[in-house]
Amino acid sequence: MKSIEVYRSIVEEKIHALSLSNAPQKLYKPIEYIMKLEGKRIRPSLMLAVADMYGLPETDIIEPAIGIEIFHNFTLVHDDIMDKATLRRGKETLHHAFGLNAGILSGDAMQILSYQKICSVHHTVVQDVLKVFNQTAVEVCEGQQMDMDFEEEYTVSEFEYLKMIELKTAVLLACSLKIPGILAFASESDLHHLYEFGRYIGIAFQIQDDLLDSFGSVAQVGKRIGGDICNNKKTLLLLKAMTTPNKYDKEILENWLQTSEYNEQKIQDVKKVFEDSFAKKYTEDKMMKYYIKSIEHLEQLSVAKEKKTILYDFASLIINRTY
Amino acid sequence: MKSIEVYRSIVEEKIHALSLSNAPQKLYKPIEYIMKLEGKRIRPSLMLAVADMYGLPETDIIEPAIGIEIFHNFTLVHDDIMDKATLRRGKETLHHAFGLNAGILSGDAMQILSYQKICSVHHTVVQDVLKVFNQTAVEVCEGQQMDMDFEEEYTVSEFEYLKMIELKTAVLLACSLKIPGILAFASESDLHHLYEFGRYIGIAFQIQDDLLDSFGSVAQVGKRIGGDICNNKKTLLLLKAMTTPNKYDKEILENWLQTSEYNEQKIQDVKKVFEDSFAKKYTEDKMMKYYIKSIEHLEQLSVAKEKKTILYDFASLIINRTY
Numbered sequence: 218m219k220s221i222e223v224y225r226s227i228v229e230e231k232i233h234a235l236s237l238s239n240a241p242q243k244l245y246k247p248i249e250y251i252m253k254l255e256g257k258r259i260r261p262s263l264m265l266a267v268a269d270m271y272g273l274p275e276t277d278i279i280e281p282a283i284g285i286e287i288f289h290n291f292t293l294v295h296d297d298i299m300d301k302a303t304l305r306r307g308k309e310t311l312h313h314a315f316g317l318n319a320g321i322l323s324g325d326a327m328q329i330l331s332y333q334k335i336c337s338v339h340h341t342v343v344q345d346v347l348k349v350f351n352q353t354a355v356e357v358c359e360g361q362q363m364d365m366d367f368e369e370e371y372t373v374s375e376f377e378y379l380k381m382i383e384l385k386t387a388v389l390l391a392c393s394l395k396i397p398g399i400l401a402f403a404s405e406s407d408l409h410h411l412y413e414f415g416r417y418i419g420i421a422f423q424i425q426d427d428l429l430d431s432f433g434s435v436a437q438v439g440k441r442i443g444g445d446i447c448n449n450k451k452t453l454l455l456l457k458a459m460t461t462p463n464k465y466d467k468e469i470l471e472n473w474l475q476t477s478e479y480n481e482q483k484i485q486d487v488k489k490v491f492e493d494s495f496a497k498k499y500t501e502d503k504m505m506k507y508y509i510k511s512i513e514h515l516e517q518l519s520v521a522k523e524k525k526t527i528l529y530d531f532a533s534l535i536i537n538r539t540y
Numbered sequence: 541m542k543s544i545e546v547y548r549s550i551v552e553e554k555i556h557a558l559s560l561s562n563a564p565q566k567l568y569k570p571i572e573y574i575m576k577l578e579g580k581r582i583r584p585s586l587m588l589a590v591a592d593m594y595g596l597p598e599t600d601i602i603e604p605a606i607g608i609e610i611f612h613n614f615t616l617v618h619d620d621i622m623d624k625a626t627l628r629r630g631k632e633t634l635h636h637a638f639g640l641n642a643g644i645l646s647g648d649a650m651q652i653l654s655y656q657k658i659c660s661v662h663h664t665v666v667q668d669v670l671k672v673f674n675q676t677a678v679e680v681c682e683g684q685q686m687d688m689d690f691e692e693e694y695t696v697s698e699f700e701y702l703k704m705i706e707l708k709t710a711v712l713l714a715c716s717l718k719i720p721g722i723l724a725f726a727s728e729s730d731l732h733h734l735y736e737f738g739r740y741i742g743i744a745f746q747i748q749d750d751l752l753d754s755f756g757s758v759a760q761v762g763k764r765i766g767g768d769i770c771n772n773k774k775t776l777l778l779l780k781a782m783t784t785p786n787k788y789d790k791e792i793l794e795n796w797l798q799t800s801e802y803n804e805q806k807i808q809d810v811k812k813v814f815e816d817s818f819a820k821k822y823t824e825d826k827m828m829k830y831y832i833k834s835i836e837h838l839e840q841l842s843v844a845k846e847k848k849t850i851l852y853d854f855a856s857l858i859i860n861r862t863y
Contacts (some may be wrong), residue, residue, distance in 0.1 A: 240682075241685040241686050241689055243683055243685055243688070243689055244681060244682060244685040290651075295644055295645070295648060297642060298641075299641045299645065301639075317622075318622045318688060321618055321621060321622060321644060322618070322622065322681055322684055322688075325618060325647075325648075325651065325680040325681055326650075326678060326682075328648065328652075329651075329674060329678050329681065330678070332655060332670070332674055332677075333674045333678070336667065336670045336671070336674060340663075340666075340667050343663075343666055343667055343670075344659065344663050344666055345614040347655070348659070348664075350651060351655055351656045353657060354652040354655075355652050355653070355656070358567060358645055358648055358652065359563075359564055359567060359648040359649075361645055362564040362566055362567040362645060363564050365566070365641060366564055366566055382710045383609060388696055404855055427575060
């Protein structure tokens with residue numbers, strides 16, 4: 218087993234070696250731009266790690282791993298259009314740098330490229346891999362739609378919110394962990410635990426993302442802090458804070474929810490309510506619960522304990538990260 | 541063998557039975573809307589016909605045939621956004637009816653649904669089918685990019701124009717004809733001729749499409765006539781007309797190329813130049829040449845002549861159609 222940083226550097230090297238200088242340039246340049254922005258490369262790095270856990274050679278996993286990373290980036294490109302985002306990983310979003318049409322079409326081509334990579338797995342398992350990947354890809358779209366729907370709804374339940382982040386974020390991580398298991402002919406039980414570990418830690422990951430959007434720092438997170446607050450995004454923080462019995466805090470929230478422009482004062486005020494109403498504490502506790510569930514599945518994986526260390530470390534990193 | 545109308549009605553019935561009422565509704569309703577607009581269903585109908593030519597049961601081809609039709613419609617949805625089109629098949633385009641975000645996201649989900657359908661083929665051939673489909677899907681994006689690039693270029697060569705329509709339109713038809721051949725374990729030679737027949741008749745199809753955009757009638761074509769002329773679209777008609785030695789005609793063209801709004805007078809004037817400069821005649825002759833090439837490949841297909849009738853009839857229909 219290598220360290221997660223080593224897997225990450227293998228992935229990074231492979232991404233930088235991608236042949237993306239084909240014609241027409243206006244299709245491929247934007248893809249090269251977004252793929253070569255520095256990223257955490259979480260999904261493909263974990264895929265390499267799980268492959269290693271099962272003794273699968275790197276050559277068998279690297280192509281689908283890159284495919285998953287391209288797919289993930291494709292979803293970011295199209296989401297950034299829909300969310301009108303201008304910054305991604307501290308740099309201009311693709312459509313902001315190259316225009317709407319490039320955002321749509323280069324995104325489409327990325328989705329196809331991801332399939333091309335994923336289809337390259339061994340023919341005996343290609344249909345099993347595609348089955349979980351297709352299902353996941355549809356769910357990611359459903360999650361993004363739910364996220365957009367929430368913007369227009371007055372209230373969203375905690376259950377709906379958790380379902381949304383499961384679909385939008387967690388299932389792709391779960392799918393990424395399962396694919397190397399499928400390629401290594403792992404048992405049905407192991408495939409289940411790999412998927413569930415990924416799903417639970419993926420939900421924890423997104424909750425932490427929401428926490429960082431309000432309580433992180435721009436230097437660490439790489440994007441403007443307080444975006445969710447200014448956009449009145451219905452995160453668990455806001456949903457919980459809205460239920461506060463403190464009338465004064467509730468009034469502050471309700472007043473600020475009337476506006477949706479960027480406003481420093483709003484960010485300060487709302488963050489204070491998140492803390493005073495214990496919504497922040499509640500959200501952190503929720504994240505811990507999902508972390509613990511993920512660990513329960515990790516424990517049941519029929520792989521030597523020392524080989525699982527990398528996944529244990531990854532799970533702790535998720536809940537302790539500041540970026 | 542059945543008639544093309546019978547194959548078409550089988551496809552239509554299958555499309556109308558598609559389960560698209562899942563949640564979230566805002567994702568699936570637009571897909572249902574666009575898929576259930578009346579269409580020619582050319583690709584899936586031909587796929588059923590080719591399957592029949594090789595004695596392949598309908599149950600083996602119907603899913604990938606629907607997959608190809610969904611993919612085709614996905615490309616229309618995203619192209620309509622990029623081209624700012626408001627009408628499609630005489631009805632509102634998807635993004636015009638449901639908004640930009642629906643256009644992007646429902647389109648993305650359609651692309652995944654098309655993969656889901658195409659992946660359902662027999663496991664022994666799934667990788668062969670996906671190889672040609674993936675390649676084709678990338679080429680369709682490249683063709684759309686070239687098409688957009690042409691808008692910003694002062695001149696486009698006939699070679700570039702033909703390459704663009706080959707990628708944007710013809711390769712998907714070629715791929716559609718090849719897939720049932722792959723499923724039926726047709727010979728390499730037959731697979732080649734099926735593909736090339738599709739590619740050549742696909743190019744002829746697009747040339748006819750361009751002719752109809754200027755010389756068809758709104759009642760028959762289902763969209764406003766003269767759109768290409770008003771947008772100064774660099775079709776073969778325009779590219780050829782620009783080379784006219786008649787200075788007077790050339791001046792008319794160059795004057796009108798300064799504007800790009802909808803203008804009845806412009807349409808009349810430019811059409812007259814297309815005719816007087818023999819650009820229309822040249823374009824019709826070009827289409828005939830591609831038709832003849834397609835027939836040459838059809839003749840070499842190792843299938844009983846009477847079984848090929850449906851493809852001969854289809855090819856004649858393409859060049860004689862008025863819709």
